[in-house]
Amino acid sequence: MTPLLVVAALFGLAVGSFLNVVIHRVPAAMSLSRPGSHCPACDHPIRTRHNVPVVGWLVLRGRCADCRAPISVRYPLVELATAVLFVGIAWRLADLDLLPALPALLWFTAMGVSLTMIDLDVRRLPDAIVFPSYGVIAALLVTAAWIGHDPAALLRAAVGAVALFAGYFLLAFFYPGGMGFGDVKLAGIVGGVLGFLGYPVLLVGAFAAFFIGAFVGIAKVLVSRGTAGRSLAFGPFMIAGALLSVFVGPTVADVYSRLALGG
Structure with a gap:
């Protein structure tokens, strides 16, 4: 079961990163694909290496790499919560043979x-x-x-x-x-x-x-x-x-x- 839970965790982190986009853009009727991820304060595109779930926020210490504006801790929390829930659901359904x-x-x-x-x-x-x-x-x-x-x-x-x-x-x-x-x-x-x-x-x-x-x-x-x-x-x-x-x-x-x- 361990490989399944590892995959579920990694998949959850990736999905959680996308959910942050959904949470921000869907209520505003914005496209989910354009423009790409960017800082809402300085509008500078976020570098690929800084888009790694949770790790990117920690590396940047919760601030934009360009303008140093604060990045809400909610972003990594959503990613972590999604990963934890994915692992829990995968474990539970495996336990129930479902x-x-x-x-x-x-x-x-x-x-x-x-x-x-x-x-x-x-x-x-x-x-x-x-x-x-x-x-x-x-x-x-x-x-x-x-x-x-x-x-x-x-x-x-x-x-x-x-x-x-x-x-x-x-x-x-x-x-x-x-x-x-x-x-x-x-x-x-x-x-x-x-x-x-x-x-x-x-x-x-x-x-x-x-x-x-x-x-x-x-x-x-x-x-x-x-x-x-x-x-x-x-x-x-x-x-x-x-x-x-x-x-x-x-x-x-x-x-x-x-x-x-x-x-």
Whole structure:
């Protein structure tokens, strides 16, 4: 398994570097390819050797090589977070003997990282990321089911996508102040991916989003001493809950069922 995890880490670093471009440019409706990477302060192109994920930022000590303007630490953190998540997902799916689903889960993870940062920045979940992900993830899940000879997984994915989309749609319809339709559109993808992995993963992931959101909301109120503040973006909680459930969903569901049944 070690070679797989090494490849996942290196691939995650490379993808994380690209996600930094996505996070910055997609909300501004900018091209992802032109212009090339450049310093936003002096507009000087970034040298190839300085574009190496994490290492480039460390070599430059967090400053532009030309104008010495500071480079946000968020760039290497996004790269590291993506690499860590890719390694974790690869390890978990290998442990569950679900490696055919790895491409779909890696796409979902990369999508989740970019949407999380964008939602935190501008309170939007761009259609330019969400809508193409429906087609890509669907194709990857179909391929995974075909390789794994598991057509039932596709049925679970369809049920999960429809159920979570419908649930979020009703929440947004009856309580528009607490749920945006960007969250509704994302819910279908979350439900499909989690449903493919199993109904326990789907159920725990769906509830985990609200649990994490409530926990963060209460913490925010306590820190701000009860004063009103800016509403919380919910997309990051959906992504966090989904990824958390990939790792602990079956265990949590099993513990809950035992407690509920008194076993």
